[in-house]
Amino acid sequence: MMMTVTGVGVALPGADSATALATASRPGDPVEPAAVLGKKGLRYKDRATQLGLCAAQRVLTDAGLLADGVLTVDGTRTAVLVSSNLGNVDTVCRVVRTIADEGTHGVSPMDTPNASSNIIASEIAIRWGLKGPNLMLCNGPASGLDAIRWGAALLRSGRADHVVVVGVEPDNEIARALVGGPLVDGAAALVLERAETAEARGATVRAVIGAHTRGPDVAGTIGELAEVEAEPAAWYAPAAAVPALSEGLPVHDLAAVWGELSGALGVVQCAAAIGALDAGADGPMWLVAGTDSDDGVATLVLRPPAPAAARPSPAGV
Amino acid sequence: MRVPIIGVGAVASVGRDADEIFANLCAGRGGLGPMRGFDGERYNGKQLFEIDDRPEQGADRPLRATAFLLDAVAQAAADAGLGDDLSGVPVLVGTGLRELRSAELWWRDGAPFGADRLHFGTALRERFGTTDTLTVSNACSASLYTLALGADLLAAGEADTVIVAGVDSITESMHGLADRVQPNPPTALRTLDVNRRGTILGDGAAAVVLRGEHVRWPGGRLWGRLRGVGMTCDAKHPTAPDPVQVAEAMRQAHRLAGTRPEDIDLVLLHGTGTPLNDLVEITAYGEVFGEAAGGPVLTGIKPMTGHTSGSAGLMSLVTTLQVMATGKVPPLVNLEQPIEEADGLRLVRGQEAKHEVALAQVHGFGFGGVNAVAIVEGS
Numbered sequence: 001m002m003m004t005v006t007g008v009g010v011a012l013p014g015a016d017s018a019t020a021l022a023t024a025s026r027p028g029d030p031v032e033p034a035a036v037l038g039k040k041g042l043r044y045k046d047r048a049t050q051l052g053l054c055a056a057q058r059v060l061t062d063a064g065l066l067a068d069g070v071l072t073v074d075g076t077r078t079a080v081l082v083s084s085n086l087g088n089v090d091t092v093c094r095v096v097r098t099i100a101d102e103g104t105h106g107v108s109p110m111d112t113p114n115a116s117s118n119i120i121a122s123e124i125a126i127r128w129g130l131k132g133p134n135l136m137l138c139n140g141p142a143s144g145l146d147a148i149r150w151g152a153a154l155l156r157s158g159r160a161d162h163v164v165v166v167g168v169e170p171d172n173e174i175a176r177a178l179v180g181g182p183l184v185d186g187a188a189a190l191v192l193e194r195a196e197t198a199e200a201r202g203a204t205v206r207a208v209i210g211a212h213t214r215g216p217d218v219a220g221t222i223g224e225l226a227e228v229e230a231e232p233a234a235w236y237a238p239a240a241a242v243p244a245l246s247e248g249l250p251v252h253d254l255a256a257v258w259g260e261l262s263g264a265l266g267v268v269q270c271a272a273a274i275g276a277l278d279a280g281a282d283g284p285m286w287l288v289a290g291t292d293s294d295d296g297v298a299t300l301v302l303r304p305p306a307p308a309a310a311r312p313s314p315a316g317v
Numbered sequence: 318m319r320v321p322i323i324g325v326g327a328v329a330s331v332g333r334d335a336d337e338i339f340a341n342l343c344a345g346r347g348g349l350g351p352m353r354g355f356d357g358e359r360y361n362g363k364q365l366f367e368i369d370d371r372p373e374q375g376a377d378r379p380l381r382a383t384a385f386l387l388d389a390v391a392q393a394a395a396d397a398g399l400g401d402d403l404s405g406v407p408v409l410v411g412t413g414l415r416e417l418r419s420a421e422l423w424w425r426d427g428a429p430f431g432a433d434r435l436h437f438g439t440a441l442r443e444r445f446g447t448t449d450t451l452t453v454s455n456a457c458s459a460s461l462y463t464l465a466l467g468a469d470l471l472a473a474g475e476a477d478t479v480i481v482a483g484v485d486s487i488t489e490s491m492h493g494l495a496d497r498v499q500p501n502p503p504t505a506l507r508t509l510d511v512n513r514r515g516t517i518l519g520d521g522a523a524a525v526v527l528r529g530e531h532v533r534w535p536g537g538r539l540w541g542r543l544r545g546v547g548m549t550c551d552a553k554h555p556t557a558p559d560p561v562q563v564a565e566a567m568r569q570a571h572r573l574a575g576t577r578p579e580d581i582d583l584v585l586l587h588g589t590g591t592p593l594n595d596l597v598e599i600t601a602y603g604e605v606f607g608e609a610a611g612g613p614v615l616t617g618i619k620p621m622t623g624h625t626s627g628s629a630g631l632m633s634l635v636t637t638l639q640v641m642a643t644g645k646v647p648p649l650v651n652l653e654q655p656i657e658e659a660d661g662l663r664l665v666r667g668q669e670a671k672h673e674v675a676l677a678q679v680h681g682f683g684f685g686g687v688n689a690v691a692i693v694e695g696s
Binding site for chain 2: 075076080085086088089091092093095096097099100103104105107108109111112113115116117118119121122123125126128129130131132133134135136137138139140143146150153154156157159174177178179214215216262294295296297
């Protein structure tokens with residue numbers, strides 16, 4: 001069963017598309033959610049949710065699942081899978097400080113939904129009526145690539161026909177203090193579908209999802225990958241992973257451009273790799289999230305879509 | 318699908334392990350008490366279902382959720398005969414609040430804490446050598462969601478054994494926000510009672526070990542078999558549940574399990590005791606079961622465990638497996654006058670009931686409209 005990527009959405013500072021992401025060398029202006037989504041319905045939503053909604057709207061549109069604001073596929077067969085580690089940490093910390101200073105009469109009931117980490121995934125479902133499995137992964141440095149693995153698993157098990165995968169992190173004082181440095185303030189998103197689903201609705205395949213591995217260290221996990229995948233054309237990996245990677249190939253350390261990407265990393269890597277494929281890069285892209293000092297390392301391969309001429313024609317001639 | 322469940326573990330306010338919890342539930346003994354980790358002066362609601370593991374009342378410490386999780390996973394692994402080296406075993410953790418309580422203590426009080434502890438993979442690796450772990454933050458249906466993912470992983474042939482778990486320790490932010498809108502807080506959690514006034518949070522963790530259907534194993538006990546898990550999203554409101562997709566989660570579970578409502582002997586309700594959740598749950602149940610609604614016995618454990626959020630679904634599943642093993646069904650304590658919508662249903666009231674259960678349905682519904690329903694059969 002072949003899994004494909006049929007849409008890419010980007011909402012990073014100064015980058016609003018896979019192409020812009022692939023060539024970006026430093027962050028630009030912050031994302032303005034009202035400019036992307038309109039002002040309606042943004043009040044009381046935390047920054048991570050707003051950024052997630054921006055990337056989701058762009059990916060749904062890019063994949064053709066949304067046309068003129070209307071869903072073109074069955075919402076009950078569409079899953080949402082979001083990865084974010086720091087998403088609602090600011091709300092939770094702010095509320096507990098208010099309680100200490102003023103008691104519970106000082107807190108706003110409007111913060112209630114944001115006290116639960118899955119608010120980002122549920123708000124994306126609410127906005128577009130996506131009623132399939134709805135999952136919020138908060139799984140540390142590897143979380144973004146984990147999200148793609150588990151999104152593909154939802155397709156493989158037949159639980160969904162379309163999966164919207166979003167990686168998002170907000171930049172704020174509390175999150176910065178927790179991770180000890182500057183953070184990205186943005187999101188990226190993919191739509192995953194089985195190849196036959198994509199073909200049946202005439203979608204453009206942007207990349208084919210290859211093998212994934214998860215294990216204790218970078219060298220071991222990419223070693224496992226090498227047993228089943230062709231040599232990489234480029235790496236997307238954290239700087240700390242570089243000593244274990246094969247030499248002579250381009251290595252893209254996206255955190256060096258955007259700051260800490262945390263749970264958004266794997267999804268942003270995929271979006272950037274697809275931007276490179278769109279621009280004519282050839283060969284498989286190997287992605288690594290997590291390092292030897294984390295709880296686990298995840299890898300994933302994205303292959304270029306098969307050229308149209310290589311596909312058998314429906315009539316077999 | 319018939320996925321063997323070969324180990325269970327749990328910790329809650331009502332017991333230190335799965336057996337102690339079940340014995341107390343059957344005896345009708347609940348874990349509600351004066352709040353121990355928060356400053357009671359700041360809240361209207363001063364009672365919680367806490368695990369009493371703090372050094373002194375009113376003083377809190379970080380990483381309690383992590384400790385509960387490690388305890389439940391260790392119990393389940395030991396029960397399955399796996400030991401403490403789980404290096405080849407994926408561990409999937411469902412949680413509502415992760416280690417956000419520790420983040421609160423870090424931000425407010427300067428307690429030591431880092432981002433690597435927000436998810437549970439770091440501690441699981443240190444303790445059990447695991448490197449394929451997942452923290453799914455899916456509110457109060459989280460652990461039934463991880464149950465589904467675990468079963469799917471086995472079905473895909475990606476593992477022989479999977480541990481699925483759920484955990485939560487109460488955050489001040491969640492309790493405080495609920496307290497803000499409840500000037501007259503509930504003094505008890507009364508599932509399906511006309512006088513129910515809301516939910517009360519609880520600490521807890523639960524874990525089960527799943528094996529591939531065709532995998533032989535040397536030790537452990539066959540507690541039962543997972544038949545199917547349905548998962549839907551309301552896509553309607555961030556906090557108010559909707560009966561349409563709740564009912565659809567039940568139907569989907571039956572489709573996946575190849576079962577019918579009339580086959581079900583027991584329903585473990587989500588039963589948070591909030592006015593809306595109980596109404597939505599029982600309405601959806603009535604719609605799906607139709608004329609068969611009077612067949613199964615119905616019970617729920619939250620009046621005694623409190624709402625243990627991310628662990629709630631698996632806590633109910635572990636209880637269900639114990640019901641199947643013993644024929645004893647814990648009662649819905651505090652239920653004095655059932656709501657009209659529950660008329661004609663076989664609610665277990667007052668005291669423990671005897672009932673043979675071969676097939677059961679377990680509910681988990683959460684903030685954000687995330688719904689999961691599991692069907693499980695006895696061994």
